[in-house]
Amino acid sequence: MASGRELFASHGPQAQMDEIAAHAGVGIGTVYRHFPTKEALLTAMVRDRFQGFAEIARRAEDIADPLEALESVMRNSGEAVEGDVGFQLAMMGSDELEWEGIEEEKAALAEVVTRIISRAIAAGVVRDDYTFEDFGMVMCGITSTMYYKPGNSDWRRHLELVLRGVRAPAIG
Amino acid sequence: MASGRELFASHGPQAQMDEIAAHAGVGIGTVYRHFPTKEALLTAMVRDRFQGFAEIARRAEDIADPLEALESVMRNSGEAVEGDVGFQLAMMGSDELEWEGIEEEKAALAEVVTRIISRAIAAGVVRDDYTFEDFGMVMCGITSTMYYKPGNSDWRRHLELVLRGVRAPAIG
DNA sequence: CACAATCCGGAGCTAAGATTCCGTTTGTGA
DNA sequence: TCACAAACGGAATCTTAGCTCCGGATTGTG
Numbered sequence: 489m490a491s492g493r494e495l496f497a498s499h500g501p502q503a504q505m506d507e508i509a510a511h512a513g514v515g516i517g518t519v520y521r522h523f524p525t526k527e528a529l530l531t532a533m534v535r536d537r538f539q540g541f542a543e544i545a546r547r548a549e550d551i552a553d554p555l556e557a558l559e560s561v562m563r564n565s566g567e568a569v570e571g572d573v574g575f576q577l578a579m580m581g582s583d584e585l586e587w588e589g590i591e592e593e594k595a596a597l598a599e600v601v602t603r604i605i606s607r608a609i610a611a612g613v614v615r616d617d618y619t620f621e622d623f624g625m626v627m628c629g630i631t632s633t634m635y636y637k638p639g640n641s642d643w644r645r646h647l648e649l650v651l652r653g654v655r656a657p658a659i660g
Numbered sequence: 661m662a663s664g665r666e667l668f669a670s671h672g673p674q675a676q677m678d679e680i681a682a683h684a685g686v687g688i689g690t691v692y693r694h695f696p697t698k699e700a701l702l703t704a705m706v707r708d709r710f711q712g713f714a715e716i717a718r719r720a721e722d723i724a725d726p727l728e729a730l731e732s733v734m735r736n737s738g739e740a741v742e743g744d745v746g747f748q749l750a751m752m753g754s755d756e757l758e759w760e761g762i763e764e765e766k767a768a769l770a771e772v773v774t775r776i777i778s779r780a781i782a783a784g785v786v787r788d789d790y791t792f793e794d795f796g797m798v799m800c801g802i803t804s805t806m807y808y809k810p811g812n813s814d815w816r817r818h819l820e821l822v823l824r825g826v827r828a829p830a831i832g
Numbered sequence: 833c834a835c836a837a838t839c840c841g842g843a844g845c846t847a848a849g850a851t852t853c854c855g856t857t858t859g860t861g862a
Numbered sequence: 863t864c865a866c867a868a869a870c871g872g873a874a875t876c877t878t879a880g881c882t883c884c885g886g887a888t889t890g891t892g
Contacts, residue, residue, distance in 0.1 A: 505850060506872090515871030516851085526850065580808045625818050628808055629801025636752045636800060646797050653825030677880060678842090687841035688881080698880065839888070850877080857870070862863100 492519075493574070496533045500573035531589060537578035538593035541565055545600040555613035557604050559651060562627065566647055569631050579631040581624075614654050626650050664691075665746070668705045672745035703761060709750035710765035713737055717772040727785035729776050731823060734799065738819055741803055751803040753796075786826050798822050 491512040495503045505526060509516045523529035544564045551557040569575040598620050605623065608614045630650065633643040663684040667675045677698060681688045695701035716736045723729040741747040770792050777795065780786045802822065805815040 504848090509871090517853085517871055518869075520851070521869075524851095580804060621814065622817065622821065625805050625809075625814055626801075626821065629798075629804050629818060629822075632752060632801050632804035632808075633797050637797075642793065642797055645794065646801060649794065649798065649825040650801075650822055651825065653821040653823065676878090681842090689841055689883085690839085692881070693839080833892105835891085837888105837890080840886085841884105843883095845880105845882075847880085848878090850875105852875070853873095855871095857868105859868080860866090862865090 492529065493533065493536065496530070496574040497572040500577055501530055533574050534578045535590050535593050537572075537575045538590060538597060540568060540575065541578070542593065542597040542600060544568060545597060545604065548604060549600065554604075554608040554611040555655070558608045558614065561601060561604060562623075562630075562647060562651070565627060566630060566643060570634055570641070570643070573635070576631050576635045580628050580635065612656055614656055616656070618654060622654075626654070664701065665705065665708065668702070668746040669744040672749055673702055705746050706750045707762055707765050709744075709747045710762060710769060712740060712747065713750070714765065714769040714772060716740060717769060717776065720776060721772065726776075726780040726783040727827070730780045730786065733773060733776060734795075734802075734819060734823070737799060738802060738815060742806055742813070742815070745807070748803050748807045752800050752807065784828055786828055788828070790826055794826070798826070 492508050495508050495511045499507070505516055505519060508529070509519045512519070519529070523532065545561050548557045548560040548564065551560055565579070569579055601623055602620045605614070605618055605620060609616050609618060630643050630646050633646050664680050667680050667683045671679070677688055677691060680701070681691045684691070691701070695704065717733050720729045720732040720736065723732055737751070741751055773795055774792045777786070777790055777792060781788050781790060802815050802818050805818050
């Protein structure tokens with residue numbers, strides 16, 4: 489139910505099943521007919537967001553400049569994540585939830601991003617030991633800024649700071 | 661009750677009152693005689709951690725080299741935070757909890773850290789627009805690495821990445 | 833040693849929220 | 863129009879965890 493997406497976006501996993509049902513304009517029972525359990529629903533939501541990230545990354549591949557491509561992924565992911573708790577949790581991979589059946593989407597994302605990183609390294613514009621794990625870690629950190637201090641946009645500055653640390657020393 | 665500290669360290673706020681009581685070797689009632697509510701207990705715990713941070717910062721002030729002093733605060737805070745969910749939450753300032761009566765401790769920390777940052781800026785070793793808010797934001801991000809991917813120490817690399825972004829361009 | 837006064841322990845109360853279940857409604861074929 | 867099946871709604875149930883409260887234990891006093 490795409491309708492529940494919104495609620496997940498605004499309230500995250502503490503959204504209650506009755507709220508979700510009400511928001512979707514259906515009864516609780518109906519929700520449970522689609523998702524056997526709340527966790528299943530959340531997993532579906534997170535899977536959805538991961539596909540969103542992958543889409544963002546894929547679009548960035550069209551950018552010619554290697555550094556700009558990488559920065560674009562990071563910036564646009566940040567934009568997408570802003571104000572969407574669902575995206576935030578997907579990004580941080582909160583262990584509060586037991587994401588299962590997400591591996592596939594995650595792998596797809598990893599593939600695209602790794603390609604973009606490789607290109608940037610080959611062009612000598614980022615430190616040559618930058619990895620997808622670094623990417624995830626750093627994005628997790630930036631996301632946490634939004635998650636724990638909602639409503640301000642300092643995360644852009646955080647990203648800027650981090651990007652300076654990621655670029656190749658020569659660029660400094 | 662210093663004894664509850666440990667539990668808070670390992671389980672964070674989801675620690676249950678009965679567990680806490682059992683761990684401290686007392687009854688639930690006794691716990692409630694010291695802290696009227698769970699939140700009060702958590703607040704006390706977080707206040708405690710903040711004092712820990714302040715202590716770390718104060719020690720760093722003795723370091724002569726301005727850059728090393730700042731990096732020391734960040735690194736040592738990271739070390740302290742590692743493996744202590746209580747510290748982690750204090751650092752991230754999770755809005756899951758309503759920290760009140762922490763302002764004082766926070767202000768004390770801010771004062772010391774700001775002093776250290778000013779010194780580093782004056783020495784020209786970090787970007788001249790670096791602020792205490794940046795410090796908090798960045799540490800929050802690094803902490804999230806520990807919190808959401810417990811058990812690995814990639815956070816050190818995260819810190820390294822960020823530090824490179826924080827240092828003055830000339831140092832790059 | 834008897835008697836308060838105080839402190840302690842933990843069973844049980846209550847609220848919140850996930851999940852189940854069944855009577856009702858809606859849709860389809862004859 | 864009627865019989866039957868599939869989908870729905872939401873009240874009732876179950877579970878978890880914070881919190882209250884009273885009987886019993888402990889400590890202090892004359």
